[in-house]
Amino acid sequence: MIPHPIAENLRTAFIEGRVDDLHLADASDLGGFVPEKAQCHDNARRWTALHPGSMIIEGWVASGDSIFEKHSVVTNENGELLCITPREPSAHSGSFIRHQPEWSPLPFADLPAQVMHPSIVEAAARAMLGPSFE
Incomplete structure (x- = not known):
């Protein structure tokens, strides 16, 4: 995980509430899939190949307002976001931020798979270095 400029946009989206709730797929959602x-990106590609009308939605799962994990989900038949990749419930915040291409010149x-807001680095440095950080 690295500090990355895109984290500023992600943090702003999170703080402003521009997040979607994800439904974690269960066996009834997956229907044998x-x-x-x-392997969320590959799973999403395979899912959409088998389910015409479903779409891949690229974005970020938020862990609080400063750590973000790149993630792909799909839409179900009702257009709702469906997380089809197995995840530990404890590792799932449910807060998904849709990626906006204008946030980065890179595709x-x-x-990176994970990014963090620079405030995390600063807070860690303050904790480790104490008064000498200033």
Whole structure:
């Protein structure tokens, strides 16, 4: 995980409430589809190939307002966001921020898997270095 300029946009979106709730797929949602753990982008491509009308939605799962994990989800038949990749419930915040291409000159696929807002780095430095940080 690295500090990254896109994290400023993600943090703003999170603070402003521009997030979507994700539904974690269960067996009834998957209907026999077998997703692979930690392969959300591939799972989404396979899902949309099997489910015409479904779309891949690229974005970020927020862990608070400063840590963001790149993630792909799909839309179900009702247009709702469906997370088809197995995730531990404890690792899932449910807050999904849709990626906006204007946030980075790089394509989504070329962005880091996880980014953090620079405030995390500063807070960690303050905690480690104490008064000498200033």
